[in-house]
Amino acid sequence: MADPQDPQDPQAAADRLMDGLRADLERLAAIPSIAFPGFPPEPVREAHDLLVGLLRDAGVAHIETIELPDTAPVIFGEIPPPTPDAPTVLLYSHYDVQPPGDERLWDSPPFEPTPIEGGLRARGIADDKSNVIAHLGMLRAFDGRPPVGVKIVFEGQEEYGSPFDTYPPTDPERFACDAMVIADLGNVRPGTPTLTTGLRGAAEVIVEVRTLKEPRHSGEFGGAAPDALLVLLKALATLHDVHGDVAVEGLRRDEWTGAGFTEDEFRDLAGVEAGLPLLGSGTLGERLWSGPAITVIGIDAPSVDHAASAVVPYARAKLNLRFHPRQDPHEARAALVDHLSALKPFGVPLTVTPGDTGPGYEAATDGPAYRAARAALATAWGTEASYIATGGSIPLVNGLAQAAPHAEVLLFGAQDNQCNLHAPNERVLLSELRATVVAMCAFVTGYAADFTREGRS
Template sequence: MTPDQIEGSVAAAMPQAVEDLKRLVAIPSVAFPGHPEEPVYAAASATEELLRSTGLQHVQQIPVEGSFPAVYGEAQGPPGTPTVLLYAHYDVQPAGDPSLWRTPPFQPTVLDGNLYGRGAADDKSGIISHVTALRVFQGRFPVGIKVLIEGQEEYAGERLEAFVAQNPDLVRADAIVVADTGNPRVGDPSVTTSLRGMAAFTIEVRTLKEPLHSGSFGGAAPDALAALIRMLASLHDENGEVRVPGLPRGRFLGAGPSDEEFRATAGVLDGVSLVGSGTVADRLWSSYAITVTGIDVPTVAGAINAVQPVARARVTVRVPPAADPKTTIDSVVSFLHQVAPWGVRIGIDDVVLGSGFLADSGGRARTALNKALERAFGRSPRDIGAGGSIPLVATLVRQFPAAEILLFGAEDDGAAIHAPNERLNIEELRRTATAEAVFLQEYGGDQ
């Protein structure tokens, strides 16, 4: 097929693509503990049905120990052509406080060319990008195709890592397309060449056997919540720089957003300063970042006048691509023990680790992708980093060191992934699906 034919085919397929994405977004496939499991399995089934619609010769759900099933598909390419693995995930982040959403998180809504809903961008757009690109070829693919759609990337993604390590032939490929990233801005084509790793843990602080009346005991009884607040606040200095010894600021060798661009994208309020030092790219893509993502304490609405005996927090650390997540966790936990006041008892559990990624300079697949992105977006792509982590990528690098791993997708920095009012720009989905289809054609024909 010619690029013109591919572009026309994708454009004609977009109404169906949007309906398919709306169907997926309507399924609350949150794979976190405490959430219903039935919607996650429903999303797996819907994903399986979508892959079957592409003309793949073989599609099935594959059990993953301790997790939700992966959806797998494959098809042979013409003799002598390379094999491409396409990756995405069908699980999503929890929606959080529904009052912060302008539209219901699991009622997909199209407004001003954007589709709103939890998972519309991260990462159900990746599934639909793959499906739309594959449909172009009507079962006659220019390369060998393998598709792996994960069911628990947002929580405990390391379980698929173990599965891949145990089943390498299933996902062995010459090039691997990870559709779980995106562009800094809509219409600004980019390839993510570095990912920070991730380390997360839950910390529990205990001081008393039970809650105590704050009037009778406050002032002498040690408050677990106050202790935890002091410990967490000590992780950063007055400028927001990480204070933990052994976690220095890094440097990103490339262009990133300006302070003004980042403030606008992040929605930083007027008069509120950015934190840390160095360029925004340094801080987002090459340095450590520590975030307290949740605290278990009494709510304001249900508060009573009591000194708290226990408090818990979830702490996430983003780790530079070349750094070790386990060593990072050890450093942070050791620091928290050092700064803990009053001899409080500390417990650490629910540790999750994920390595970072740094791409090689590129090869045949990257050359084909550059041509495809320029065709779809009308401009050459640039290299960027990503502050988030994708647990599977580091495993793929270790398992298949000769494979080219290409990270691009339909998300953008304004898509509000992991936040209220997540949205996907529909035109960006069209361009991304076009680029993927042109890439498959270019890569298969470059023999």
């Protein structure tokens, strides 16, 4: 695609590139680039160096490494706009991966990319190395001269959490752009092109109870001595109503009007045991994306295997709250803290400690980048794009949005909700990778044309 005004068919370009892209994906996925404490840093640097070389080969002349304290290196690359009235698109993905977990649960070694029907299996091959390669595919399709300016951000510590999440607003000129493609997501299901338009926010709260100086014999004291674990359980039971819906006042819940899972799809994805009901009422979209969720993610209490016949003097739980993309994070966390602080189960007060919180995000979808993205995804997958949200959070999205507040934020990529990200036997489908390359090519072409027309009108 040497001439950005007369590009080749993006389908043909993707077909021409796929063998090389697959080979590079296998090379990248074979590197155990885990940026968690306790893992060697050398593989993370190896993945960084491989990508720098691949970017140079794809025609990116300006490449820097952003070195921040306590995080892995961030690759930053830049291609200037071809004309003064062309837009600039920022491309984001990350090259670090989750640890593999229990390798006995894998059907093949997690860092030996293995062919499967229609795709490849390896840790991190979907999340997020497939999307790194999709960005590279677009650059190769245009011989490094796309019809838009490009800024590239390949992060090296997204999975563990990084100071880079809050860095972009401190250097807004570097990240200034007209649109950004955050490729750390994918389709609601294989073959269904999907734009993610909302991310729920997240907060943590710890609640604890102390009732006795030390354990006391349950036969001699049980029935009158206040049991800390019973107090805690009674408090936790107030967080949901009889249907399983969150019962905390002040947490926002709206109707969900976008696409979503069928109940059978969700049961399969979540691994729900046969015959069990799902929690809550209303649509799955409301329960998963446009409404709150409270999960008890940990409890400190005596273990069953080592339990003594004694009244428990102390118990503690950690709660994870997910809330509406547009709700203020401090307001949401305060709603949960206030609910728990007002309780005195059996007359016993609780100690409630607010933890970390992070905002959600909801994208505006009425600009030229979204018009171009909808058309590009339809070109790539042969059907109209759907909108979904996600219950997970990507903190960097807010950091980049603050650095470039007028930029349109697009979230799509080569993953899909059946790819087993963060789980054993993670996989990517080559059809999804190919379609993402097609979509990226069609997007920058359509966006450049639409942006230029708007500028001249």
